[in-house]
Amino acid sequence: MGKKAAPKTAIVVAGAGAGGVATAARLAKAGFDVTVFEKNDFTGGRCSLIHYDGYRFDQGPSLLLLPGLFRETFNDLGTSLEAEGVQLMKCEPNYNIWFDDGKSFELSTDVSRMKAEVEKWEGKDGFERYLGFLQEAHRHYEISVAQVLKKNFTSLLSMARPAFLRHLFPLHPFESIYSRASKYFWTERLRRVFTFGSMYMGMSPFDAPGTYSLLQYTELAEGIWYPKGGFHSVVAALVKIGERMGVCYRLSTPVSSVKLDESGRLAIGLMLESGETVPADVVVINADPVYAYNSLLPESYYGRSLEKRSTSCSSISFYWAMDRQIPELTTHNIFLAKHYRESFDDIFKQQLIPAEPSFYLNVPSRIDPTAAPEGKDSIAVLVPVGHLLDKRQGIGRKGLQVTNKQDWESMVAKARQTVFSTVEARTGAHDLQGALVKEIVNTPQSWKDAFNLDKGAILGLSHSFFNVLSFRPKTQHPSINRLHFVGASAHPGTGVPIVLAGAKLTSEQVLESFGMAKPWATETGSKGEVQDIDRIHVLPLLSNTHIAALVLVILFMILVYRTLALEGV
DSSP: OOOOOOOSEEEEETOOBHHHHHHHHHHHHTTOEEEEEOSSSSSBTTSOEEEETTEEEESSOOSBOOHHHHHHHHHHTTOOTTTTTOOEEEESSSEEEEOTTSOEEEEOSOHHHHHHHHHHHHHHHHHHHHHHHHHHHHHHHHHHIIIIITSOOOSGGGGGOHHHHHHHGGGOTTSBHHHHHHTTOOSHHHHHHTTGGGGGGTSOTTTSBGGGGHHHHHHHHHOEEEETTOTHHHHHHHHHHHHHTTOEEEOSOOEEEEEEOTTSSBEEEEEETTSOEEEOSEEEEOSOHHHIIIIISOOOHHHHHHHTSOBOOEEEEEEEEESSOOTTOOSEEEEOOSSHHHHHHHHHTSOSOOSSOOEEEEOHHHHOGGGSSTTOEEEEEEEEEOOOOSTTTSOSSSOOOOSSOOOHHHHHHHHHHHHHHHHHHHHOOOOHHHHEEEEEEEOHHHHHHHHOOGGGOTTOBOOSGGGSGGGSOOSBOSSSBTEEEOSTTSTTOSSHHHHHHHHHHHHHHHHHHTTOOOSSOSSOOOOOSOOGGGSOOOOOSSOHHHHHHHHHHHHHHHHHHHHHHHTTO
């Protein structure tokens, strides 16, 4: 029998985020006729740029981690980052971490620098424990990439795979990042240094599963990178690749609903807000699943249940155009609150801005001068805050009801003043507000309005154990055929490299449903012929010398025992 003919049309709905453009390019490579519909007039979703009078800001992500997953995506599409003009620049140091007592810690991929930094606070033994922490985080990283990011979890039975189950407890999913770090770092200072990264998942380090120390590992082992021209240059390259393969992008074209057949069990296209009907053989949704299930699809119990799920935090994000450079700041800066745990409780339990927040400050012009006019700086500040709560600010048909409304105007003013005063007090920078020529602000409400994010949660659903793996919204609708999902709140999770891995899983699932072969290699990279000098030889647990010594010890002990027995001792 011949191969089944490729379908005519694939639709990526609300889909020009990183996951949408990657899925579009993959499906186009496989032979689909792909159209991407995007409500905004730009691609990338949160991974987009803000421009003002020669200044450039990354609206969302501003540091590139897990570079291998980016390279894999481009390689699968028959090209490379370099061939597409994407230039990755290594950030060194990774971060400067600033404490309330005026001290700072420099995180780096340079082992000698890390040795000096760790030993400064925890001595020689501290560095040995740091290496132990890296070893555990390395296992978390390698197991997660192989068994989670590159595997689909289509049902609860997927979690029963022997290859996954045998690694479950070594991943420490039932312990927090903070508790795992505390086994290796014995001062509160270093426990904070090696746990703040849970903010990338929108979670408190006291709640985030210990598995996510893999984020610290990739930073320390592979480095932090910045794409020249802004993070969106990666998305723009994927858009161009897709367009070369025939992908059509229709921006400023919001979608009103997914069209189903009469049975309600087959996706057959979509309806645009303009009233236009677009037929399709398969629909891929790159919108937030909570929004999609409750606004683009018929009302369902599952859709309502998603509204009740725990979500990540939101943020107040400032984008500042400065009339001069601020030399006291490096590319990536973390300012940690004095009352570390209490600050996270304010965010995740009270859904507010802490009295003294921890925050991230990025100066893209420090590594990429094109981000600001000569002699000036562009600065982006992310202050984690609680997500939206009340009816007007929430998402979905009913929303959540609370007695106290969040006053975001006051919170923005408070956050702005706190950032200025904290940066000046800890770094020695002066008169930051006087150097400010333009401010742009994102709040939980604007995040929700611009990107249809449930409760304005910038990183989607939480990554607690019962919100990941088989419990996370799946890459295929459970009861509607030919309807798939990709993005931060679908499996495998949030973050651009993770979403790119998800785009591969979703694309392969679509191809499988049509009986089509994958147009990319199953395994990436080949070592070719291995020379003798490069062959792996595993030594036995005990060498001949060890065995001989052990035999002599045993014989000696037998001799001593018999001598004592003869003497009647």
